[in-house]
Amino acid sequence: MLEQWHELFQGTRGATRDLMVNIYRRCRIASSVPALCSIAAFKNGNWDRANVASYRTAGTRAQSPYSGHLDTIIRLSPKLLWLRDFIANQLGSSPEAPDEKLLIFSFSPVVLHCVDLCLDKWNISVGSAWAAPPDTRALMFEEFQKADNPRVLTGTYGTMGEGATLIRAFRCILLDPDWEISKENQAIGRIHRCGQ
Numbered sequence: 001m002l003e004q005w006h007e008l009f010q011g012t013r014g015a016t017r018d019l020m021v022n023i024y025r026r027c028r029i030a031s032s033v034p035a036l037c038s039i040a041a042f043k044n045g046n047w048d049r050a051n052v053a054s055y056r057t058a059g060t061r062a063q064s065p066y067s068g069h070l071d072t073i074i075r076l077s078p079k080l081l082w083l084r085d086f087i088a089n090q091l092g093s094s095p096e097a098p099d100e101k102l103l104i105f106s107f108s109p110v111v112l113h114c115v116d117l118c119l120d121k122w123n124i125s126v127g128s129a130w131a132a133p134p135d136t137r138a139l140m141f142e143e144f145q146k147a148d149n150p151r152v153l154t155g156t157y158g159t160m161g162e163g164a165t166l167i168r169a170f171r172c173i174l175l176d177p178d179w180e181i182s183k184e185n186q187a188i189g190r191i192h193r194c195g196q
Contacts, residue, residue, distance in 0.1 A: 032111045032176050035076040061117055070117050091151055101168050104154045105187045106175040112154045129155035157183040166190040
């Protein structure tokens with residue numbers, strides 16, 4: 001992957017804009033979850049939203065090509081190691097915050113899929129808004145607001161960043177930056193509404 005990136009910037013002819021964008025996206029994903037560079041499913045291009053969305057429920061996540069590598073994925077990702085510690089401190093069995101809920105944003109469905117796998121492993125209930133169809137997503141947001149579970153909601157800046165009121169969450173984590181700061185501000189704005 002990095003060799004392809006290097007060749008593009010060395011003036012290799014015939015590189016299309018789409019190829020450059022795809023390589024850049026893979027580099028951004030690899031910066032969040034470095035172990036994905038060595039997993040065959042990722043190398044072979046099965047890293048798009050449609051592929052990982054087929055593993056969106058807790059029952060099907062165990063069949064994901066990434067689940068067999070989960071310990072390595074966690075060990076090699078500083079972001080996931082930090083997330084594990086943060087969740088243990090914030091969402092653990094703390095009597096001060098039994099209702100604590102959390103939003104996690106990323107630009108990449110693959111990164112969010114890995115986060116969902118980690119949350120399953122850590123026995124934290126998770127809603128995968130990034131993989132849900134729009135009509136189901138609205139019900140998921142309502143359930144997040146009213147019910148005790150899920151404790152964590154994961155989504156991309158596009159699926160959860162605008163129009164949703166998710167003020168039940170106490171914290172918002174942006175796993176990786178977006179191209180536009182306004183999208184990050186919108187994402188953070190999901191948990192803070194004036195007068196609520």
